[in-house]
Amino acid sequence: MGSATSSVEDFRTEVRDWLEEHLGGTFAGLRGRGGPGREHEAFAERLAWERHMAAHGWTCVGWPKEYGGRGASIEEQIAFHEEYALADAPARVNHIGEQLLGPTLVAHGTPEQKARFLPPIRAVTELWCQGYSEPGAGSDLAGVRTRATLDGDAWVVHGQKIWTSLAHESQWCFVLARTEPGSRRHAGLSYLLVPMDQAGVDVRPITQLTGTSEFNEVFFDGARTDAAHVVGAPGDGWRIAMATLGFERGVSTLGQQVGFRRELEALIALARSNGALADPLIRDRLVRAWSGLEAMRAGALRGTEPSAAKLYWSHWHRDLGELAMAVRGPAATVTAGEPHGLDPWQRLFLFSRADTVYAGSSEIQRNIIAERVLGLPREPRP
Numbered sequence: 001m002g003s004a005t006s007s008v009e010d011f012r013t014e015v016r017d018w019l020e021e022h023l024g025g026t027f028a029g030l031r032g033r034g035g036p037g038r039e040h041e042a043f044a045e046r047l048a049w050e051r052h053m054a055a056h057g058w059t060c061v062g063w064p065k066e067y068g069g070r071g072a073s074i075e076e077q078i079a080f081h082e083e084y085a086l087a088d089a090p091a092r093v094n095h096i097g098e099q100l101l102g103p104t105l106v107a108h109g110t111p112e113q114k115a116r117f118l119p120p121i122r123a124v125t126e127l128w129c130q131g132y133s134e135p136g137a138g139s140d141l142a143g144v145r146t147r148a149t150l151d152g153d154a155w156v157v158h159g160q161k162i163w164t165s166l167a168h169e170s171q172w173c174f175v176l177a178r179t180e181p182g183s184r185r186h187a188g189l190s191y192l193l194v195p196m197d198q199a200g201v202d203v204r205p206i207t208q209l210t211g212t213s214e215f216n217e218v219f220f221d222g223a224r225t226d227a228a229h230v231v232g233a234p235g236d237g238w239r240i241a242m243a244t245l246g247f248e249r250g251v252s253t254l255g256q257q258v259g260f261r262r263e264l265e266a267l268i269a270l271a272r273s274n275g276a277l278a279d280p281l282i283r284d285r286l287v288r289a290w291s292g293l294e295a296m297r298a299g300a301l302r303g304t305e306p307s308a309a310k311l312y313w314s315h316w317h318r319d320l321g322e323l324a325m326a327v328r329g330p331a332a333t334v335t336a337g338e339p340h341g342l343d344p345w346q347r348l349f350l351f352s353r354a355d356t357v358y359a360g361s362s363e364i365q366r367n368i369i370a371e372r373v374l375g376l377p378r379e380p381r382p
Helices: 002-022 025-030 043-055 074-086 095-108 111-123 237-248 252-274 280-302 306-333 344-354 362-373
Strands: 128-131 147-151 154-161 172-178 189-195 201-206 215-226
Touching (some): 002 074, 043 111, 074 252, 095 111, 095 128, 095 172, 095 237, 128 215, 147 172, 154 172, 154 189, 172 237, 189 215, 189 237, 252 280, 252 306, 280 306, 306 344, 306 362
Parallel strands (some): 128 172
Antiparallel strands (some): 147 154, 154 215, 172 189, 201 215
């Protein structure tokens, strides 16, 4: 046990020292840039930073070594994400490729798919977006209507996806589509890898409450992809899609919690400086926020069921945004200007409203917990 602990601490020190050395010079101005609601910030510079990380072997640390990763243990991955967040390093631009699609291909892809797609993800030369949600099938993915048909050596895709993060910056999209005519719900779906740079793909940005546009609508009108670009067997898309969602809620959320802690500490400092801490109700809410964050970390380390973890952190963060408005008082209602003249607290309040919706709404998470974890009767289907 001692040697294992020592190994993790040595790895943590290596990460910390590398970040301290390299987050300077050209990249010094990137600390704290980007993230939810702020993906427009220094995107090209953050892309260059991530390629710099790749050149030094610091992308895909949890991937097996044979696919270009470091083969880091779970404990080492936790250390990496925590040190990255503690260094206030810029938000990653390749999260969807590195943390979602990459592990999915490692687990379920063909040798040819791994050889074609994993190296560009690791090198950050191809970015990915996620084609799951649709106007009529958000958190309930089983209602997917986007369809794909096999035409010789290619899949032809028709349909619409929505809330597609960074689709306007991505070269590829993994798309959940219905490939068996007449199929319903979980059956007949396939997991396709579709190039974005083609005439049959139309990306339309969605302006958010924050004034930014990191989400998009994506329309597929005869978009084509190679017949071999289906992960798993045709019709097995639901299983592959659920595997991807499992990776989405992995150890990287511990780094997210470091960001949450930084926000909470800054809010406590603000409450102390502007006198809001004298209000016993504000003090009580801050204490509850602190204890909630401690419970969140303990749950993540213990391996809380993914839907329960998502339900917990999304409501905690939304509540923190509301608490920030209470701490700021009337000044919270005034913006500095347009188009993105929001201070950090206003941005937190507005964007955290989406936390309980994206990556699976709270209502759907509760159904999953009730039916799949607690074994309660399934909700009636229309």
